[in-house]
Amino acid sequence: MTYFLTQLANGLSYGLILGLIAVGFVIVFTSTGVLNFAHGSVLLTGAYLVAILHDPIGFWPAVVVGILGAALLGVLINAVLVRNLAEPNPGTAAILMLGVDILLLTELTRRIGNRVLPIGAPWGADVIAIGGVTLPTSRAIAAGVAVVVFALLWYLFARTDTGVAMRAAAADGDTASLMGIRLSRTGATGWALAGALAAIAGVLLASFPAPGVAPTLAISAFAAIPAWVLGGFDSVVGAIVGGLIIGVVTALAVGYEAELHVLGRGLGEVVPYAVMIIVLLVRPSGLFGRKEAVRV
């Protein structure tokens, strides 16, 4: 039972980090209609900044720089590239982001090389144990940070003018624009938010039990895609729930791999996608997604 609870706790905390990444996908998608395949490399950029700066300027200032850097990177990608597409539509934008991802990832891989850069987090490799259930301190902190961030997001979207403007723009861009909402501004805010969320998630993912910042960190953003799709593309709540589901299912699949050996080795990598495909078979627009308007 304690083994199960340990796996569950790990899964939930991992799921919350996935939720942070998935919410970034949702916000970029609803505010600019872009499927952000470069999210992983933005995440890696944020984590990389923290990893190289924590020594000279200290961990917390480095985190601030990392978050601001990733947010700025997101805003620049949107302003310089996405808004200048020759044929702006979701398909070409998605492929553009694949190109951006290749460029960023190649450059970061060249800089990092074969090294694994330590993230320098003050909580190190400690472990919390409550009644037999063990959880790395970093993962407990990750869960706490994620919950605080989600609360702040709720406040932003529910109580501030900026957030309401973003929701209006997401619901109906043309009408929002007629009401005096600047879509360029809500778009930039969306990209900045997503970048910041990615940087936070990057720092949390690079902490213990992970060894540190390596180029493979960018791939972890791909693990959030099933969470995003599961939640339904345009729902922030859906992304968080999707993240939790994927996190728990992954942790259980890894934790009980010995019992599930008929399904093959390396089950943890494929289970999120299998869950996603099964959900899509039943609900093509995800668990919380708006139904596509046109029914034919």
Next chain:
Amino acid sequence: MSDLLRRLPAIVGLVVALALPLLFNDFWLQTGLFAMAAVVGAIGLTLLVGVAGQLSLGHAFFAALGAYTYAWTVGEVGDRAAGLGLPAVLGIVLAGVVAAAAGALFSPISGRLRGIYLGLATVGLVFLARHLMVNLEAYTGGFNGRTVEPFSVPGFSFSNSDPDFLAVAGVEFGGLHRLWYLFLVVVLLAAWLGRNVKASRTGRALANVRDSEAAAAAMGIRVARAKATAFVISSAYAGVAGALMALAYGRIAPDLFGLQLSIDFLVMIVLGGLGSIAGAAAGAVFVVTLPLVLAQYSSELPFLATPGSGGLDAATLARLLYGAAILAVLLFLRGGLAGAARRLRHRRPPRDTGEPPPVAAPTAPTATPEPSLSHPSVPTRSKETTP
């Protein structure tokens, strides 16, 4: 323009393709084989993405399926990573059929999801493929992969033996030369079929679905079925492309069929211009050739560092150029290479000022505001009529 003149580039291209094995060394022949395998897959994907407007990142899954189907059905009967010992021609056909069947199984999703939503759903297939490839060791050889039997018809093998020595015009025709012509035949068939699909009733229905699902439905097109059909067609192409890849590599392993391959296929058709068969072919040749050529000739490029020294090595440069090419085409070149070529062709007759025709610069920005010519070859008005 007369019919002959219009077909001239294609004829010249064909003659060049037929003659190249006489001139090429093994490196270029091998590169050509990889490129031609990719061309087949890219044509299939452009029918799905360009004509039907459906994004797919699952192309590598179907290529893997085709590659392993070929390797398994043609492989010799034995105990480990064995096969059925079927004729090689049948193996290639089965590669396409099995991939198409898998694409049909995916139709509850591919028929209901639209555009980029389908693109995301298909990401899952790539990871599923990897899991299957690693775990179904009896068929796939697991993580280390398996060897692929060379292609052969009775009495003639597309390898270095049987007949052991074959020379044409003084050039010895080894396995690579022989495969070159086999691949060329498959590429031509794929291009011809692709063109016909595009121009057929099905292709027009697909284009109609891409432009407006509601309008297509009002015309009597069954939208879900049309989208599923496009997915099946493109899967079959990917399967055959996978079989060709297996032949070109001679040994296949799960790492060949990762997400990167799916992305590469997408990039090929975007660089070439969505919906264009010739564009897909050009894009495929570019994407496949660039890293191989840079790696081969890196020692002769003075600014390149040796791999691992932290400097700019050939693989890094290839990746950067690859990413930059995507950005340049998407930002400046509406309709990709095919779109640029079309604009050049359409511009020439009225503005005949005696100056030489502009040379196509692949990544040059063409800022001329012209009416949208993104898919002029695919009529958006459906000719579907109910008898």
